[in-house]
Amino acid sequence: MRASDAGSGGQPADVAAALVDRRGVVVGWSRVAEDLLERPASEVLGRSVLRLLDGPGPLAAGTVPDSGTVALRRRSGRPVSVCYRVERLRGSTQVLILAVTADRASATERAEALSRALLSQDRIGFVLRDTELAVVRTNIAHGGFPGPPLPAGSRLSDVMRPSDAAVAEAALRGVLETGEAFAGRDQRVRAIQPPYGDWSWSVSAVRTEDRDGRPTGVAVLLTDATEHWRAARRRELRHRASAEIGGTLDVRRTAQEIVDMLVLDFADYAWVDLADAVLTGDEPPKTFGGGDLHLRRAAVCSANGSWPRELLQPGGAVPPLPDLPMVRGLQEGRTIVVDRAALERGLADQARVRLAAPEGGHSMAVAPLFARGLVLGDVAVWRADRPEPFDDEDAALLTEVAAHAALGVDNCRRYTREHRAAVTLQRRLLPQTATSTRVMETTSAYVPAAGGAEIAGDWFDAIELPSLRTALVVGDVTGRGLHATATMGRLRTAVQTLADLELAPDELLTRLDDLVIRLADEADPAHRDAVGATCLVAVHDPVTRRCTVAAAGHPPLIMAVPGGPARSVAVHPGPPLGVGGLPFEARTVDVPPGSLLALYTDGLLQRYGTDIDDATRDLADRLARLQRSGGDLPSLARTLMADVEGPPLRDDAALLLARTSALDAADVACWEFPADPAAVASARGAATGKLAEWGLEGNAFVTELIVSELVTNAVRYAGGPVGVRLIRDEVLFCEVTDPSNTQPRLRRARTTDEGGRGLFLVAQLSRRWGSRYGPSGKTIWVEQELSA
Structure with a gap:
């Protein structure tokens, strides 16, 4: 037919x-x-x-x-x-x-029998839909099947959320148009009509056709897979908790990871409250009962992306709580599930309710962050858009998540405490960030590594030496944490002591290398990796306008001259401190007044590239451009540290910038005399004449005595030639140079001794005195206050 x-x-x-x-x-x-x-x-x-x-x-x-x-x-x-x-x-x-x-x-009878069998049972849902996907016949029209009922004539969008309906209708439309059936497809169902709930159906669908093969609709078979779906969701949530929480050592970021994981798949609103002590790295006090629990909102998250203004905002202090059974239960380590009505009765204050319950929220679950017998805080979740309340299985799942999260929070807390101690110790060990003298201005900057890395042992120093010289030092201790910081403090103290001896930079590094080897031998084997270090020392002399540099496995000094390029000062670097066995070499370069010197650690170079040479050239180019801009030193340091197109610092970075100047030639007077007793009177006369020229007649008597004693000793014990130099600044420096390497020694002469009182008198008449060695011979210097 x-x-x-x-x-x-x-x-x-x-x-x-x-x-x-x-x-x-x-x-x-x-x-x-x-x-x-x-x-x-x-x-x-x-x-x-x-x-x-x-x-x-x-x-x-x-x-x-x-x-x-x-x-x-x-x-x-x-x-x-x-x-x-x-x-x-x-x-x-x-x-x-x-x-x-x-x-x-x-x-037809067999088809009718099959249809009656499908429509009469409630274990397998059967829905016959027409070409518009409206229900024609079904056995779940009256709610016998788990999930929302599907009355005749209804469409999916009439009974479930639009997002769920759109996904399901797209799949059925594909069957209707292509004729390709599907089986066992998972479909989430969130009802928008009673009974409200959240289900998962396993859906199979096939197209129905007339005798001529024309589509007449879609036949759909449904089975309830809600329990399997919920079990899979719980497994996934546990897996995500172990994978996503605790990946950082920052307390607030860890708290944010907790709420981000719970929202959408488990709750509509979530927050984490932490004890104030936890946020600073300390252990929270043990409390029991209500009152001010000293909690602070650390992280929040909502399904729609915006946090309601009525709720307690991030960073806000949790108000005092009444002494409720749920509060005591949390303090004992139990998870609490409560509905909105019970919460309102317990708080008995609408202002508190508005801070604790979102609009439309009907079910709340709170789990304590319980670790090592301490309640670090709590994690709370609300359901508002999803109609089903929290049940015992949800409470058990939240308990597991909170237990894992509490370990992450406690690790962050303990790291914060150690980090704070290391930072405090390091800041106390480091010098002031800026210095300024007549001949040099310095500034420094320090940036710890990003991503929660521990404080390392980077340090810097600007040490004022006699005769207006300045020692610039930067170093980087191997390892991290308190041990590295403690090693840094010991090395910085040693450098200052050795610098006061006025050793040349290469000799200073040799002495420091011996010290590091001894420290490594004394250290516990587990901490020996925090004893080695790299270091660079530069001594600037504003009188000679020269700088002497030596390095121990450290990146080179960069010098930018006024109006010219910046270049690294090529020094053959010795091995890192603690290796031993190899010498250190020093190089002396001319430093025009107004030059900019940059000393830094390798952590800064990491932001300029992976290749050290390219990164050094890039840093030099930036320093030259900044030098020409004429900005002040602090702004230049901040720019070099922050204005870099690169990844965050993987290592601590220290930077020391110094802008040099020279002493006016009119403020320096130099003479050279032979090793002749008559030279003593000539030296006294030259010194008093220059003091008169400078208008410092008030210093003439003391200076005559100092010059007389030092030149006499040089002529008598060291030979010639004997150099005399006066330097006028905020103080008056008198230097006597001779070819001997014998260290002068201050002693107290007996009453019967005819000599031995010269250096004693010099020490009594001056503010301070000392000596240093040069390539040939030594220099004794004396510093005295300028007379009024």
Whole structure:
């Protein structure tokens, strides 16, 4: 039969119809009847219906049952068995007989039996949808199946959230359009009508078609997979908690990781409150009961991305709490689940309720952050948009997450305490960040490594030496933490002591290398890696306008001259301190007044590139541009430390900048005398004459005595030539140089001694005195206050 065939009365295309009067005469004959019996209407109309029978039947006996099965004879003589049903017409003696072939009737009955079986049970959901995906028939129209009911005529968007409905309808539309069925597809269902809840269905769908293969809708089978989905969700949440929480050593970032993980998949709102002591690295006090628990909101998160203004804001102090059973339960380490009504009754204050309960929130769960017997804080979650309240399984899951999170928070707390101690110790050990003298201005900057790395042992120093010289030092201790910081303090003290001896930079590093080797031998084996160090020492002399540099495994000094380029001072670096066995070499370079010197640790170079040479050149170029800009030293240091296009610092970085100047030649006077006793009077005369020229007649007597004693000793014990130099600054320096390497020694002469009082007198008449060695010989210097 053709799909377009239809019998009278709009019957389906496979149903034959005959209209019979009360005498049994056929008065109406359908197209399907013509095709079924191969008899046109002209042959049948006006004749008895009994002539169509193939043998005796109920119609032949004169009875017309309302339904039954009979054999009819086709025009070709072949019989055909049909099932019929009689429809009696109102107000007429005529009857309508509808018939289909027996095999067709059996298939329909089996289909009806299958449909009744599907629609009568409640373990497997069955939904028949039309081409518009509206429900035609279903067994979950009245809520017997877990999940929202699907009444006839409804669409998915009428019963579940739009996002869930859009995903499900897209999948069903694909089946309807392509004919490709799917099986076991997971579908999340969040109802927007009672009963509210959150389910997971396993969905299978196949397209339905008519006899000509045209789509008529989609048949959908559903099974409830909610328990499996919830178990999988709990496993995933546990896995995420172990993977995502505790990856940083910052307390607040760890707290934010906790709430970010809980929102969306578990709750609509979440916050973490931490004790004030935890935020500073200390242990929280043990409390029990209500009152001011000294808690502070450390992190918040909401499903819609914005935190309600009515709730307690991040950084805010949690107000005192009443002495409630839930508060005591948290302090004992138990997770609490409470609904909004119970919370309102317990707080008994609408202002407190507004701070603690979001609008629409109906169920709350709070778990303590409990570690090593201490309550570090709590993590609280609310459900508002999702209708289902927290249950015991949710509470158990939150307890597990909070237990893991508490370990992460406690690790951060202990790191914060050690970090704070290391920073405090390091800051106390480091010098002031800026110094300024007539001949040199310095500034320094220190930036710890990013990402929670421990404080290392980077240090810097600007040490004022006699005769207006300045020692610039920068170093980097191996290792991190308190041990590295303590080693840094010992090395800095040693450098200051050795610098006071006025050793040359290479000799100073040699002495420091010996000290580091001894410290390493004394250290515990577990901490020996924090004893080695690199170091660079530069001594600037404003009188000679020269700088002497030596390095122990350290990046080179960079010098930017006024109006010119910046370059690194090439020094053959010796090994790092603590290696031993190899010498250190020094290099002396000219330093024009106004030059900029940069000493730094390798942590700064890491921001300029992975290749050390390229990074050094890049740093030099930046220093030259900044030098030409004419900015002050602190701003230049901040720019070099911060204005870098690169990754965050992976190591601590220290920077020491120095801008040099020179002493006016008019403030320096130099003479050289032979090793002749007569030279003593000449030296006294030259010194007093220069003091008179400078207007320092008040210093003439003391200076005459000092020059006389020092030149006499040089002539008597060291030989010539003897150099005398006066330097005028805020103090007056007198220097006497001789070719001897013998160290002068101050002693107290006995009353019967004829000599031995010279240096004693010099020490009594001056502010301080000392000596230093040069390439050949020594220099004794004396410093005295300028007279009024």
